[in-house]
Amino acid sequence: MVGATALSLEGLVAVDADVVRLRRGDLNALSELITRYQNRLYRYLLRLVRQPAEAEDLFQQTWLKVVEKIRSFDASRNFDAWLFTLARNLAIDHLRRIRPQSLDEPLADSWHSETVADRIPCKDDTPLDHALAAERRTEMSEAMAELPMMYREVLTLRFEDEMKIEEIAQVTAVPVSTAKSRLRRSLEQLRYALEARHPGGTWQ
Amino acid sequence: MSEHDKIRELLALAAADALTSAEERQVAEHVRSCIACSNELEAWRPIASELRRLPTPQPSPWLVQATLARAGAKLTEQAERDWNRHVMIVVVAFAWLLTIASWPVFHFVTGRFGSWLEPQFSHTQFGQTLLGRTWFSNTWISFTAFTALGWLAGGVAAVMLTIRQRGERRLA
Amino acid sequence: MSRFTKELRVIPKAAWIVACFINLCCLLPMFLFVAPTDPEVGKWPHWGQALCLGGMFLFMGAWVALIGYVYGDAKRRQMRYVMWTLLAIFVPNAIGMILYFILRDPLPKPCPGCGHIEKAGFPFCPRCGALLQPTCSTCSKAVDPTWANCAHCGQRLPEPAARATQDRALAT
Numbered sequence: 001m002v003g004a005t006a007l008s009l010e011g012l013v014a015v016d017a018d019v020v021r022l023r024r025g026d027l028n029a030l031s032e033l034i035t036r037y038q039n040r041l042y043r044y045l046l047r048l049v050r051q052p053a054e055a056e057d058l059f060q061q062t063w064l065k066v067v068e069k070i071r072s073f074d075a076s077r078n079f080d081a082w083l084f085t086l087a088r089n090l091a092i093d094h095l096r097r098i099r100p101q102s103l104d105e106p107l108a109d110s111w112h113s114e115t116v117a118d119r120i121p122c123k124d125d126t127p128l129d130h131a132l133a134a135e136r137r138t139e140m141s142e143a144m145a146e147l148p149m150m151y152r153e154v155l156t157l158r159f160e161d162e163m164k165i166e167e168i169a170q171v172t173a174v175p176v177s178t179a180k181s182r183l184r185r186s187l188e189q190l191r192y193a194l195e196a197r198h199p200g201g202t203w204q
Numbered sequence: 205m206s207e208h209d210k211i212r213e214l215l216a217l218a219a220a221d222a223l224t225s226a227e228e229r230q231v232a233e234h235v236r237s238c239i240a241c242s243n244e245l246e247a248w249r250p251i252a253s254e255l256r257r258l259p260t261p262q263p264s265p266w267l268v269q270a271t272l273a274r275a276g277a278k279l280t281e282q283a284e285r286d287w288n289r290h291v292m293i294v295v296v297a298f299a300w301l302l303t304i305a306s307w308p309v310f311h312f313v314t315g316r317f318g319s320w321l322e323p324q325f326s327h328t329q330f331g332q333t334l335l336g337r338t339w340f341s342n343t344w345i346s347f348t349a350f351t352a353l354g355w356l357a358g359g360v361a362a363v364m365l366t367i368r369q370r371g372e373r374r375l376a
Numbered sequence: 377m378s379r380f381t382k383e384l385r386v387i388p389k390a391a392w393i394v395a396c397f398i399n400l401c402c403l404l405p406m407f408l409f410v411a412p413t414d415p416e417v418g419k420w421p422h423w424g425q426a427l428c429l430g431g432m433f434l435f436m437g438a439w440v441a442l443i444g445y446v447y448g449d450a451k452r453r454q455m456r457y458v459m460w461t462l463l464a465i466f467v468p469n470a471i472g473m474i475l476y477f478i479l480r481d482p483l484p485k486p487c488p489g490c491g492h493i494e495k496a497g498f499p500f501c502p503r504c505g506a507l508l509q510p511t512c513s514t515c516s517k518a519v520d521p522t523w524a525n526c527a528h529c530g531q532r533l534p535e536p537a538a539r540a541t542q543d544r545a546l547a548t
Contacts (some may be wrong), residue, residue, distance in 0.1 A: 025283030027276050033274070034268055042263040056267050063275040067282065133257075140254050158220055159255035165222050180217060187216040191251055253487055274521065284482070292477055298468035305435060306469075346548065350468065358471030361463060365479055 008031075011036070015079050021069050034063060040161055041087060047156040048091040048149060058094060062087040084171045088153075095149070143193040151186035158183055207234065212242055219248035303354065306346050386452065391444020395437040403433045409530070439470070446476050453481045454495040 021029035041062065045055040062100065065086050073082060144152055150172075157163045157171065169179040211234045217223050217233045235242045407429050418426070428547030446464040463472035465515035484496040499509045499518040509518045512526035512533065519526050523533055 008301075022279075025279055025286075027272075027279060030276055030279055031272050032207055034271055038263065038268050038331065042267070043260050045328075046261050052261070052263070059263065059267060060271045060274055063271050064278055067275045067279045071282075136254055137257075137259065140258060143260075147327075153253060158222060159252065160258060160260070162256075180222060180323050183220060183222055184216045187220065187248070187251065191248070194251065288477065292474070294441070295470060295477055297418055298442070299474060302435065302439070303469045305432070354468030354471060357467050358469065358475070361467050361472065362475055365475060369479060 006140060012080075012204050016075065019070070019073070019075055019079050022067075023073075023075070030063075030067070033066075037083065041083065043157060043160060044084060044153075045087055045091055047144075047152050047160075048088070050145060054094065054098075058087065061090050061202065078167065078170070081167050081170045084157075085173070088171060139194065139197060143190055143197075146193060147186060147189060150182060151189060154179065154182045155186050155190065208238065208241070211235075211238075212244065215241060215245050216248055218245060219252040303351055306350060383449075386448035387441055388448050391447070392441055394444075395440040398436055398440065399433045402436075403429055407544060442470070442473055446473060449480065450476070452483070454493070455481055468546040 015033065017059045018029040018033050022033065042055060042059050045058045049055055049058065057192060102106065144155060153172065154168060157168045165176055165179055172179060211231055214223060214231050218228065223231065235245055327329055407426060443461060443464050447457055447461040450460040460476050464476055465473065482496040484493050486493050487501035487504060487506055487508065489501060491505040492501055492503040494502055499511045499516065500506065501508060510521055511517060512519050512529060512531050514531040515526060515529040517526070518530040519533060525532055
């Protein structure tokens with residue numbers, strides 16, 4: 001699957017080359033960048049706003065902003081972090097305008113409207129594993145959707161994008177120590193929510 | 205806070221691979237001797253691994269194309285504007301050079317043919333000495349006349365075109 | 377191919393031929409016959425004369441090339457190319473050219489349906505009716521994607537998430 005986790009070293013080098021071409025107005029470079037980041041960026045936005053249609057619109061707006069600001073982007077900086085920061089700011093502005101309360105509170109139904117067909121299945125060993133895995137997955141997704149936005153964000157950046165803590169701190173515009181404690185608290189709250197569904201045991 | 209408590213706080217982050225190497229060593233050492241922390245660490249691992257294996261949601265199939273169409277249009281528009289700005293600078297510089305270069309050309313031409321006009325436009329008639337210098341020779345008249353004519357014609361053309369352009373835009 | 381060389385191809389071959397012709401017909405005779413006899417220039421060394429004349433005719437070449445560019449470019453942008461070429465030639469000090477570069481229309485894009493090229497700015501193709509730009513559902517005029525209401529008729533435009541059908545049509 002294209003670009004589901006943070007880029008490898010060769011991926012990063014290719015991105016830098018594309019960024020240089022993009023500054024000169026090369027459409028192919030833009031196309032390659034959008035394709036390379038399509039899954040990661042969409043996933044991040046979806047975790048933040050929890051509505052697929054809004055996430056798609058924000059996806060387009062992010063790339064429009066990238067085109068607008070690419071000239072003032074210092075090519076030696078990390079393009080990943082910059083892109084995600086732009087996306088984050090747009091998402092937060094959007095949420096503040098449309099649903100200011102959702103920045104902290106859980107959203108009732110939207111998460112379940114994603115159909116199973118929308119997801120890329122993971123490799124699992126046996127049909128039983130498959131069924132258990134599906135159940136675990138649903139539980140995990142539901143629990144995560146109910147966390148406050150700040151926690152969802154740091155969890156998705158760490159586990160789904162596999163960003164380093166320093167990068168996460170850069171994207172969320174907080175010091176590294178705050179990012180670490182946020183990650184810890186988000187994990188604790190997630191575990192608390194999961195174990196609440198299976199009282200009396202740890203979540204397996 | 206005792207060391208045990210400190211390590212307990214780091215366990216979740218340990219499962220998330222978010223610790224520095226020094227902290228990891230600390231945790232590894234402590235976990236070897238402390239059963240409670242070891243169990244706790246093992247309790248965190250399935251959560252971390254499941255989070256890592258969350259399926260990636262897929263956007264609509266045409267999202268990339270639609271984004272490329274809109275962002276690409278903006279990119280080409282910006283590239284156009286930058287290119288136009290460069291062209292403008294070059295053309296304006298060229299226009300100035302043309303104006304300045306026309307002066308020696310005029311000097312050259314009037315120098316050769318000015319003698320034909322001498323009887324009518326002698327220096328004494330136009331160029332009364334001012335501080336001992338003749339200011340108005342036929343060459344300078346030609347310079348100024350040509351440059352002024354150029355600016356006047358350009359100004360008139362600009363005004364006419366702007367009026368026409370505005371009229372057209374209003375109808376559209 | 378850099379942008380500059382791409383744009384150079386817009387200049388019609390005739391312009392290059394005229395530039396060479398002028399240079400050959402005027403440069404050589406001037407260098408050989410006129411310059412040595414001129415009261416001022418004749419005193420310069422030969423390379424000085426050659427340089428001066430060479431510079432003048434480089435200018436002339438650039439000027440003719442620019443006029444050729446205005447002709448070719450106005451033609452491909454579906455503008456009134458005869459008028460613009462005449463303006464570029466006859467408005468002195470290259471002011472006509474400057475006006476052209478300020479006032480030129482954007483480059484038209486070929487229709488994705490039938491490939492027909494029409495002046496830029498129209499939302500539908502005149503030959504096959506394909507959609508070229510996002511339009512208002514009520515008055516069918518072109519609208520900017522960032523607008524909340526249509527600027528022509530005031531109709532409230534759909535939320536970005538609901539623009540899916542139009543986006544899809546434009547993306548293919």
